Structures are given as C-alpha cells and as structure tokens.
Amino acid sequence: MKFADFVCFEATVPELQTSDRDGVIEEMVSSLDKAGKLGKGECKEIARAVIKREKEASTGMGKGVAVPHVKCKLVKDVIAAIGLSSAGIDFSALDKQPVYSVILLISPVDEPDKHLQAMENIFRHLQHEKFRKFLRQCRSAEHVEDLLREADENSSL
C-alpha cells in the first residue's frame, strides 16, 4: 500500500495550531472531516476514541514522530492525515522528546489487513532518517504531498 492510497492530502495540517496531544488529535480529525472524509457529526466520537487509545498507550514512537490511530466503524476505508508542528507536541513519547510529525490513521473495523498494510508502509518510511527530516521540514500541504508521492516512487526515502 502506498501513501497516496490512504493519505488524504487535502486534510494535511502544515502548522498545527494546538500544542497539546488531545488538541492536536481533535484538530486533525476535524481537518479530515472538513475534507469530507468522515460522516456528519462523527468527528467528536472519532477524536474521543483516538484520545482514549492514546491514553492507554502512547503512539509517540520516538524520533519526533507519533502515529495515533484507531479502528472505527464509521469509516469505510483506511484514511490518514498528516499534521506538523514546528513547536513540538508532548505526546508522552517513549523517548520523552516532543513530537513534530503526526500521522493520524483511521481504519475500518472489518478490514484489519488494510490497516496493517498502511502501518507497514508508514514503518518502512519512518525508519529512514531522511524521510523523517524531510517530513518535519515541510511547510505546506503541497510539500507534504510532494514528499509522500516521491516516497511512494522511491522506497529508500
């Protein structure tokens, strides 16, 4: 699975307004909603589910990246949004360092394999320092889209 298959580029938040974890999650969920990817009135419920899961175990996986995610009956397909923060967000990450890049992933309940395929793709690229650095440096939604599309073409990015 490639980024272009599940990332909603219209929902990219190039500069997150909030700086706390829950606020960031709400901001990104509502951005996905504005892009028309979520059903009506489901916004709050999804954000609540992501936050709940995040409280149980942080998805801040170190090196400035967090991958909050949840499975949700309300979506039909795997959908993701990218959010960036130049100030850094406290995600209670394992390495106790702030998070600068957030990949929010919402997956349907009945297709667990698709979720894993998306995760596999995210893991593969996040292990490259260059990718993490480039992602953090993006200043606009277009930059993010360009980077992810380039990563789709070039597996060593």
Place this chain on the structure above:
Amino acid sequence: MQAEQDSLEKVVCETEVEIKNADGLHMRPAMQFVDIANQFKSDITVSNNETEVDGKSIMQMSMLAATCGTKLKIKAEGSDAQKVISALRELVEEKLFGEPAP
C-alpha cells in the same frame, strides 16, 4: 486440399509469458510445465533469449533457471499448437503453478 492439411499440421504458434510466481521456475513448476507439454503432440521449444530448450524435457526446462519476472518465449509446432500455447500460458501466468506471487 492436400496443401491445406499440410499447413494445418504445421501450425506454428508463439507467445511470450512471464514467470510470476515468487520462487520462479524451480523443480516443481518445471515438472508441471513438462507434464502439460507432454500431453500434446506438438514440438514445443522454450527460450529465454539466451538458450532455446525442449519444453518437454524437465532437465532442459529446469536448467533455464527462470526466476520471477523472467520472460520466456514458448513456440509450439504441430496440429495442436494453439492448444499448447493456451494451456501453458494459463499454467504460467494465471495459475502461477499453484504457487504464491511475490
């Protein structure tokens, strides 16, 4: 009439197939290939651009050592040539020798 029959018997068909199963044309797929090839009367040759071998011989087929992604040219010569081509194409490209894709 005579001429037509001659030409019927000397039908020559050719096609190119691509090995699509992950492990390539190892022993078991080679065995399936020659088993099908041997069901036909036509002479069958298979080539990978470098060598051309007898499609009915497991030794020669397996020695092509065709890995996944290799393209092979199959040529059949004989009255059932058309059938040969479609049976072998099905085995290689559709059934993938009953093996997983990469």
Place this chain on the structure above:
Amino acid sequence: MEIKKGVAVSPGISIAKALIIDSEEYRIPRREIKASERTTEIQRVRNAFKGAIGELTKLEAAHVKTEGSKIKDIFAVHMRFLHDRSLRKRITDLVHSESVTAEYAVSTILREIASHFSKAKDAYISERAADIYDIERRLLIQLLDRKREDVEHLTEEVTIIARELSPIQTAGFDRKFVKGIASDAGGRTSHAAIVARSLGIPAVVALEDLTESVSGTDTVIVDGNRGIVIVNPDDQTIQQYQEYSKEFAELEHKLDAIREKPAVTRDGVVVTLLGNIEFHDEAEAVLQKGGEGIGLYRTEYLYLNRQTEPTEEEHYQAYAETVSVLQDRPVVIRTLDLGADKYTQRKRFAPEPNPFLGLRSIRFCLQNLMMFKTQLRAILRASVLGDVKIMFPLITNLQESMQVKMILRDVMDDLDEESIAFNRDIQIGIMIETPSSALTAYSLARDVNFFSIGTNDLTQYTLAVDRGNELVSTLYSSADPAVLRLIRTVIQDAHKAQIDISVCGEMASEPEYVMLLLGMGIRTLSLTAPMIPEIKQIIRSVTVEDCNNVARKVLGMNSERQISNYLRAAARKILPEAF
C-alpha cells in the same frame, strides 16, 4: 586418526563405521573403454535408468502413507528426470563420443547440470543442485551395485556422514542402525540437526570438509556433547570414548536423580531453570529433565521446509500442544527469528551482501506485517491456555519495540472485534542480543516486562565474529570482557527497572558460566533440556557468595583467556565429571 571440530547439535556419543551418503563424494575415475565396448556401456546406462525408476517406484509406494506432500513432490521430480530422454541421450552421447564408462558419463553429465544450478544467482534455484546429486546417486547405486550401502537398506550400525542431509536422505533413517550423524554443512536449524534431535541420535554439524577425510570403511566417533568427530580413532581413543560414553550415561542417570530437587544454592537462593525448545514435542523432555517451564520456544521450524506460510491454525495447534504439556508453567514464545537469507515463503529476496546485518528477524516481521499478524494472533489465542509470554528477537532500538507493541495492540483490537478470547495482560519481553540494545537497556526496560539475553548473537555482534566461519571462530567467546560488560549492564538496568531478566543463549547451558552469571545477578536460566540436570547440580553445589566473588574477580580481568581459564578452574572444583 583425525580430529574434527564442529557444532554439537544433538547430545550423546556414538562409535560406528562410516556410511557416506553424499553422491558428490563418490569419486568416479575417468576410465576409457574400447570402441567395441561402447554398446555394452550404453546398455548399462539404459539399465541404470530402468533400475532407478523401479527403485523409486517402490520407494514412492512405501512413502505414500507416511510422508507429506513435500517428499512426494521430490520423488515426482526425480521420476521426471529419470524419464527424460534428453538427459539419457546426453549421457549415452558422452559414452559414445569419448569412449568412457557408464559411471563416468552419468557422473560427469549430472555434475555438469548440478554445477549449472549451483551457479544460479537465485538461492532457491541454486539449492536444486541437491536434487541432481540425488538423481546421480540413484543412478550410480544401480551401476555400482551400492544398494547394500544405501541407508534405506541398513543391516549394521553406522555413522551417517554427509555434506548436507536432504530430506530425502533422512526419510529412511532407522534409529536401530543409524548411531550418529556428522555433516560438513548445517547449523542448529539445519535438517540434519532437526532430524537428529527428534530421533535422539548424537550429531555434529558444520564440520567443513569432513566428507573429504572419511572413506566408507573408516570407524568414526561422533561426540555430540563437545562437537567433535574423530575419524579412524586409535584403540586407545576408542577405549577412552567407550569409557566416556559409559560415564556420560552414568552421569546422566545420576543427574536425573536430582530432577525432583529444587535449583537452590547452598545459601538458599532459588534459581529458575527453564528449557529452550524448537519443537512442541521437546516440551516433554524439558519437564523430564526438571525444567520449570519454557524460557525460549523458537518458532522458526514452523516456517522452514515448506512451500507455504504456516496458517494461524498451524501456529495455534503447535503452541496449544506445548502449553498443554506445561500446564500452568511459563512458556515464552519467541516470534519468527529468521533472516531474509533463509528461505521464506512470502518473498524472494535478492541475496543480501551482509545477511547478519540485514533484513532479518523482527526487522523482517515489521516489514511483513500480514505474516507477523498471523503469528501474533495465534500466540494471543494460545495465551488463555496457560502462562504464555511473548518475546521479540533482535530488537535494536526503542522504535522497534514501540512498533511491535503497537502492532500487538492492533491485533488485540482485531481479536476483540471478533470476540476471540486472549490474555490482555500478556507479558511482553525482548531479546537483548545486540550491543545497541544492551547499551540502551535502561530505556528499553521501561517499555517491556522482561529481557532475555541471547548470548550467542550478542557475542557474535559484539566481537564481530561469525562463529560458523572457521577462519575466525576461535575469536568467538562469551567470556570476552566486552561481552561480559554488556551483560552486566543489561542485568543492572533490568534490576533498576524491576523487570525480569534471564539468559537464554548457549552461555546458560555451559557449566563454566553458571557461577559467573549467578554472581552477576541472574536468577533465571533457559537452556537446552539435556543440560538442565548438570546446571542444577552446579547451582546446588555453590553459594551466592562464592558466585559474587567469581563475578567480581572476572569483571576485573582484562583478557578472554584469563577469564576462561579462571572460570573453567572454578567450575571444575564444583563438578569435575562435566569437564
């Protein structure tokens, strides 16, 4: 007399005549014949094909019920080759054009084909050379009338000597006559090792060029305890080994007597001894030898020697069977620890220049989440059956441990969704087997419930030594000060974080290291079942105070040699029989 050192993979001692079963080693000299004899030789080639087809047909019939489809496929492929006219023609053409014997022609042509395969870049295709050698063997048996010597028709006790054992060669092994196994190639998970352990036959592998030093009439001693093979031993050596073998049996017997006794030091400190297993049927042996659980359940065998990936159900059945033997005792299941260099079903890989530093183990799993998920689901499902723990190999940094936990949690969500029961609080552990994880143990410890130190890989990676490479294997030693310092760090960090720590590498089964490990603070060891009684005996003979002294002294020493000598001397005082 020639002494060869390899890797011991199945314990015990055997003394028997050699039976070389690799056709590669039938050296067929070129012998020219008169032009008039060519017809006879060509007829001999034809008869050999006919005879081999007949033998194979019989063999096929005998295996119809007993063997899996893999063996049947191999037989079927061989059959096609024996029926291949163009193969026969190449051989008879050679007899005709060069006036050589049937044996020479068969051997020459089949080796040409085999070498064509071994040169293939694709590992899976190059391995097919083994099939060609099998076919050569079948034909040569006909020509050389070597039926008597075939493993399938044994009448006397033998030591099997091979370059590498193929499944087809081991299919007919008879425990009654096959007393020992020794092979040039192979490792702990090689086919020879697996078969030997499951049949309880002493075996040594990785002997490099053993087949070049043995001929069919030689007597061979296989010492599966120390990894030694002796070719044509003198009378004195044979006598020594007969005694050793008797002593070994007696020691085993004596040690079995302490099975029921606890592993407690003389000053009352309790040590937990667990078993390392590969197959679920080894679980019984762990209990028999006094093990209190499984500290390392390797799961690679589920993936090896097969065409398709194991299903969730196959995983589950294997785990469930093991857990049912252990009941409430702990079972630590380690997820797939194979390199991409080994054959895996999912993908074909371009050979990596440096497989040990490449896409292997947990790295491979994290890039193949679908496959990984199958195993995780099965482990989680089995977690309600007993005290199942999950352990991830080759974690080298926090990100990886974070990722595996994230995936484990996602898989738990799936099970929840399907209302499948599992233990939500399953204990999660990681293997510490690289310098990077040892040096960051303090932070990894916050993320997991337990550590298990895999001393084999830790030693290899720390010292940059491939122990299978005989040119450098002498540099491999877990007694190296660098390795010991890392181990000490890991133990200290685990204690600080108050998480469980054990040692599951070979170090745990080597008597000379027991005192040192206890002295460094280890209280749980996981080791191969046959060694449990001996290690328990040592534990019962020492005090922790002695052990602390040993550790203090050793950590102050700065050469591997000094440390090894000191440890060996210290252990010899405790349990002289073991050395």
